Amino acid sequence: xRHALLIAAKDLRQRVRDRSIILIAVVAxxxxxxxxSQLLAGATEFHADYVVADLDRGTVSTAFTSxxxxxxxxxxxxxxxxxxSETEARAAVESEEADAAFIIPAGFSEAVGGGTSASISxxxxxxxxxxTSVAESVATRFGDGVAGIQLALAVAAExxxxxxxxxxxxxxxxxxxxxxxxxxLVDVDASLRQLSWTTYFSASMAIxxxxxxxQVGIVSLFEERRGGTIARMLAGPISPSSILLGKAIGAFVTxxxxxxxxxxxxxxxxxxxxxxxxxxxLVAGAGVLAAIGVxxxxxxxxxxxxxxxxxxxxxxxxxxIFGGSFTPVSQGPEIMATLSLLTPHAWILRGxxxxxxxxxxxxxxxxxxLVLVAIGLVTGGLGFARARRLVAIR
Amino acid sequence: xLSRTTADAAGSAGTLDRRVVLxxxxxxxxYGDLEAVKGVSFRIxxxxxxxxxxxxxxxxxxxxxxxxxxxARDAGEVLLDGDPIDVGRVAAxxxxxxxxxxxxxxxxxxxxxxxxxxxxxxxxxxSALRSRIDDVxxxxxxxxxxxxxxxxxxxxxxxxxxxxxxxxxxxxxLLLDEPTVGVDPQSRNSILExxxxxxxxxxxxxxxTHYMExxxxxxxxxxxxxxxxxxxxxxxxxxxxxxxxxxxxxxTATGDxxxxxxxxxxxxxxxxxxxxxxxxxxxVVDARGLLPRLLAAIDALGANVRGVEIVExxxxxxxxxxxxxxxxxxxx
Numbered sequence: 001x002r003h004a005l006l007i008a009a010k011d012l013r014q015r016v017r018d019r020s021i022i023l024i025a026v027v028a029x030x031x032x033x034x035x036x037s038q039l040l041a042g043a044t045e046f047h048a049d050y051v052v053a054d055l056d057r058g059t060v061s062t063a064f065t066s067x068x069x070x071x072x073x074x075x076x077x078x079x080x081x082x083x084x085s086e087t088e089a090r091a092a093v094e095s096e097e098a099d100a101a102f103i104i105p106a107g108f109s110e111a112v113g114g115g116t117s118a119s120i121s122x123x124x125x126x127x128x129x130x131x132t133s134v135a136e137s138v139a140t141r142f143g144d145g146v147a148g149i150q151l152a153l154a155v156a157a158e159x160x161x162x163x164x165x166x167x168x169x170x171x172x173x174x175x176x177x178x179x180x181x182x183x184x185l186v187d188v189d190a191s192l193r194q195l196s197w198t199t200y201f202s203a204s205m206a207i208x209x210x211x212x213x214x215q216v217g218i219v220s221l222f223e224e225r226r227g228g229t230i231a232r233m234l235a236g237p238i239s240p241s242s243i244l245l246g247k248a249i250g251a252f253v254t255x256x257x258x259x260x261x262x263x264x265x266x267x268x269x270x271x272x273x274x275x276x277x278x279x280x281x282l283v284a285g286a287g288v289l290a291a292i293g294v295x296x297x298x299x300x301x302x303x304x305x306x307x308x309x310x311x312x313x314x315x316x317x318x319x320x321i322f323g324g325s326f327t328p329v330s331q332g333p334e335i336m337a338t339l340s341l342l343t344p345h346a347w348i349l350r351g352x353x354x355x356x357x358x359x360x361x362x363x364x365x366x367x368x369x370l371v372l373v374a375i376g377l378v379t380g381g382l383g384f385a386r387a388r389r390l391v392a393i394r
Numbered sequence: 395x396l397s398r399t400t401a402d403a404a405g406s407a408g409t410l411d412r413r414v415v416l417x418x419x420x421x422x423x424x425y426g427d428l429e430a431v432k433g434v435s436f437r438i439x440x441x442x443x444x445x446x447x448x449x450x451x452x453x454x455x456x457x458x459x460x461x462x463x464x465x466a467r468d469a470g471e472v473l474l475d476g477d478p479i480d481v482g483r484v485a486a487x488x489x490x491x492x493x494x495x496x497x498x499x500x501x502x503x504x505x506x507x508x509x510x511x512x513x514x515x516x517x518x519x520x521s522a523l524r525s526r527i528d529d530v531x532x533x534x535x536x537x538x539x540x541x542x543x544x545x546x547x548x549x550x551x552x553x554x555x556x557x558x559x560x561x562x563x564x565x566x567x568l569l570l571d572e573p574t575v576g577v578d579p580q581s582r583n584s585i586l587e588x589x590x591x592x593x594x595x596x597x598x599x600x601x602x603t604h605y606m607e608x609x610x611x612x613x614x615x616x617x618x619x620x621x622x623x624x625x626x627x628x629x630x631x632x633x634x635x636x637x638x639x640x641x642x643x644x645x646t647a648t649g650d651x652x653x654x655x656x657x658x659x660x661x662x663x664x665x666x667x668x669x670x671x672x673x674x675x676x677x678v679v680d681a682r683g684l685l686p687r688l689l690a691a692i693d694a695l696g697a698n699v700r701g702v703e704i705v706e707x708x709x710x711x712x713x714x715x716x717x718x719x720x721x722x723x724x725x726x
Contacts, residue, residue, distance in 0.1 A: 006511065006514045010500070010511045014500065014502055014503065227497075227498065228494050228496040228497070228498035229498045229499070229500065232492060232512070233515060234463075235462045235464045235487065235490065235492035235494075236488065236515055236516060237484050237485050237488040237515070237516065237517075238484065
């Protein structure tokens with residue numbers, strides 16, 4: 001083990017001296033992550049300015065303005081400003097002071113209580129299509145809820161055998177709005193969790209270039225064999241296994257350091273949110289293992305350092321495409337999502353995504369970690385077994 | 395099979411009473427149809443520099459690779475101080491220092507870092523390692539350049555560092571595989587001086603070369619190897635003795651040279667005398683031993699000797715005699 005550690009330490013010293021590996025493993029992915037996250041910042045941060053004209057001032061309309069629109073404002077998605085008339089609301093949109101206007105007509109609450117047709121008008125600016133669409137969605141969703149309340153009111157009236165008074169309608173609407181939902185989704189399935197764009201690009205670029213950095217172990221074996229230093233070691237009291245183990249340790253530490261630097265740098269520089277440190281460390285460590293395994297098994301079929309590097313790079317790019325390093329697999333056809341499961345890239349991204357969302361625990365990333373470790377052990381075992389010929393006594 | 399002398403058989407002075415450090419017996423290696431090494435055997439004693447002299451492709455590197463356990467042999471045995479050396483006996487290799495023909499260095503590390511890495515692999519550490527690094531840097535003349543990257547060194551400096559790495563752990567046996575290939579004359583001289591100093595310090599050295607001058611200068615005993623076989627082995631004098639051990643002496647003289655020639659013929663060991671206008675050319679056995687008696691005999695007849703030139707046969711001639719080919723032509 002001492003020999004392996006000495007070889008790994010020597011390799012790391014050479015890596016530090018080698019500017020190209022720092023460029024490939026740290027500078028390039030960091031630069032691309034910064035560029036992509038800045039380019040997409042505007043598209044990913046939605047905010048709308050809405051005005052609302054509540055001409056009804058009834059129980060139901062107040063529930064909409066205070067509860068529904070209030071929650072949008074509280075979450076930072078929208079700014080809500082109340083105006084006194086429909087004219088004011090339209091003027092605000094036309095003057096581009098607001099992206100869209102909610103106009104609640106007089107008699108809205110009574111219509112809801114009476115089980116007749118009731119509607120909320122959306123007046124949107126043409127240049128604010130997304131904000132208008134969101135406003136429509138919010139109103140439609142509320143309308144669906146109102147339909148449920150109307151059903152409740154109809155059932156109550158039927159049971160009492162008479163029309164309900166306004167006080168009774170208000171009480172039922174209030175109870176409906178404050179009642180616990182019959183089914184509450186306290187968490188979303190891990191596979192549906194999403195990274196923010198900034199975190200996604202930080203992670204995907206880090207993974208893409210990790211596969212380039214992971215080649216260093218096997219490629220340096222070719223170089224050392226050609227340079228005669230492998231033979232020099234084998235002529236001394238150093239076993240072939242020690243050399244291979246040293247190369248594997250050196251490559252792992254190189255990859256882990258590169259990932260660590262990128263995680264810290266993207267967190268500090270562009271606000272990437274990687275998740276709980278322990279979970280991220282597990283996913284990143286397993287990802288490094290898988291990357292080294294894949295790079296090693298691919299390069300082990302080569303005859304020279306140059307062809308080994310070229311083959312590993314080609315495979316790294318291909319896996320990155322299928323693994324979602326350039327576009328999220330969730331945005332592509334389903335076959336792509338299925339194919340992505342064959343790549344370490346997708347499992348690393350999934351592991352990181354599993355660490356996001358309310359109530360996410362480190363154990364949520366257990367499956368991706370196990371898959372990555374398995375990929376690393378199988379491919380790495382095969383790769384280093386094949387690489388034994390590079391340190392073989394002839 | 396050509397005639398062969400061995401140190402033991404020839405009774406080479408100073409080796410019989412010294413400990414045998416390396417004993418290689420009947421080493422054989424085949425690559426497909428090519429039998430690269432055909433039963434090579436030799437011994438190296440403590441403090442002895444043993445040369446394997448032969449052209450490229452003679453089997454020198456294959457032999458040295460089997461000796462250090464870098465190459466699996468088909469047959470034969472290698473003992474280092476009585477302990478078997480084999481590819482699988484990793485720990486036993488620690489007693490050997492190996493200097494490969496190619497520059498097996500890390501060019502992006504400094505000289506000191508290269509030495510520290512290989513020293514660590516041989517179990518050195520801490521102050522002992524630092525002390526040995528300083529010693530070796532002094533020996534190879536790189537003490538003042540130790541913190542420079544190796545890729546900024548000249549070829550000769552890299553060669554010296556290549557040798558220094560082999561010395562670092564103070565091996566009982568140092569194997570040098572053509573360590574001066576591609577080196578300029580000045581650096582070569584420096585390297586050869588360093589190796590000669592190591593030999594004088596008591597280290598057993600196996601030195602392969604296709605340069606006759608290096609073998610003659612450095613080696614206590616030499617094995618001439620060709621086509622995977624040792625053709626002859628012994629001290630330089632013993633090897634030259636294989637072709638009769640006859641030297642040529644050219645005497646530039648004035649006076650009655652015909653009488654001087656007659657007197658010379660009477661001296662035991664003189665085989666042939668030819669007289670010219672102002673010189674005598676004599677074919678003799680052991681010119682250096684004979685010269686005082688020869689000069690005394692000529693001087694007694696009143697001839698005045700103004701110059702003496704001894705032309706001794708060299709290993710080139712021996713190689714030619716043994717193989718029918720010139721060593722230099724074969725090496726090239």
